[in-house]
Amino acid sequence: MSKPHLLLIGAGGHARACIEVIEQQGLYQIAGLVGMPEERRTQHLGYTVIATDRDLPELAKVYQYAVITVGQIRSPDVRMRLFQRATELGFQLPSIVAPTAHVSRHATIGAGTIVMHGAIVNAGARVGNNCIVNSRSLLEHDAMIEDHCHISTGAILNGNVRVGSGSFVGSGSVVKEGITLGKRCIIGIGLPVRHTQADHARFVGGDKS
Ligand SMILES: CC(C)(COP(=O)(O)OP(=O)(O)OC[C@H]1O[C@@H](n2cnc3c(N)ncnc32)[C@H](O)[C@@H]1OP(=O)(O)O)[C@@H](O)C(=O)NCCC(=O)NCCS
Numbered sequence: 001m002s003k004p005h006l007l008l009i010g011a012g013g014h015a016r017a018c019i020e021v022i023e024q025q026g027l028y029q030i031a032g033l034v035g036m037p038e039e040r041r042t043q044h045l046g047y048t049v050i051a052t053d054r055d056l057p058e059l060a061k062v063y064q065y066a067v068i069t070v071g072q073i074r075s076p077d078v079r080m081r082l083f084q085r086a087t088e089l090g091f092q093l094p095s096i097v098a099p100t101a102h103v104s105r106h107a108t109i110g111a112g113t114i115v116m117h118g119a120i121v122n123a124g125a126r127v128g129n130n131c132i133v134n135s136r137s138l139l140e141h142d143a144m145i146e147d148h149c150h151i152s153t154g155a156i157l158n159g160n161v162r163v164g165s166g167s168f169v170g171s172g173s174v175v176k177e178g179i180t181l182g183k184r185c186i187i188g189i190g191l192p193v194r195h196t197q198a199d200h201a202r203f204v205g206g207d208k209s
Pocket of ligand 1: 073169171186187189
């Protein structure tokens with residue numbers, strides 16, 4: 001039986017990492033990418049940018065499945081807007097889990113969330129919709145990640161950590177158990193986070209925290 005087609009919305013570097021995971025997962029056939037007008041007809045790992053955002057209503061008549069493949073560091077807004085638009089247009093946004101990741105059967109992963117190579121999502125963890133759980137990150141037991149978050153490469157969220165919607169946790173940062181990060185926080189790269197962070201906090205270490 002042929003695999004269902006999956007549309008990738010976003011055609012930058014993160015899209016290439018997503019292609020790698022989707023190919024390895026093997027459940028979907030990538031239909032093509034949706035990118036900026038100037039990206040049209042460019043190729044990413046053998047897949048073509050077939051359309052721009054403006055074409056999404058037409059694409060929704062043809063394709064059932066989509067995933068947001070735009071990256072996220074300073075702001076979640078683009079990913080949030082695209083997720084909302086895709087949902088309104090009737091696309092189904094499946095969760096994608098790399099075969100090299102470990103997701104506990106006691107954890108939950110939301111719609112449109114991608115769990116990338118080598119990530120661990122441990123028992124009782126809950127990850128919302130449209131999140132990126134990036135390569136080799138660790139979400140320890142009972143961690144709770146709301147929608148539209150990016151837990152970056154190699155970041156560690158210890159037990160019972162909570163992350164509010166739209167937040168970014170930088171590569172290699174370690175969040176102490178039980179800590180809450182508010183909504184739309186930015187945690188920089190390679191930092192220990194020992195204290196709760198308010199909504200919109202920007203934690204970059206040293207005297208700039
Ligand atoms: C937090 C962040 C988004 C801020 O970006 P920015 O506004 O462009 O600011 P800069 O990175 O230029 O940093 C400005 C200053 O803040 C300080 N700073 C920023 N992040 C810091 C960190 N993690 N630790 C210590 N100091 C930091 C430094 O003093 C820096 O000055 P420098 O030019 O001497 O390095 C960025 O520093 C960062 O951590 N990005 C995430 C990288 C990452 O995890 N990528 C993974 C993608 S999968």
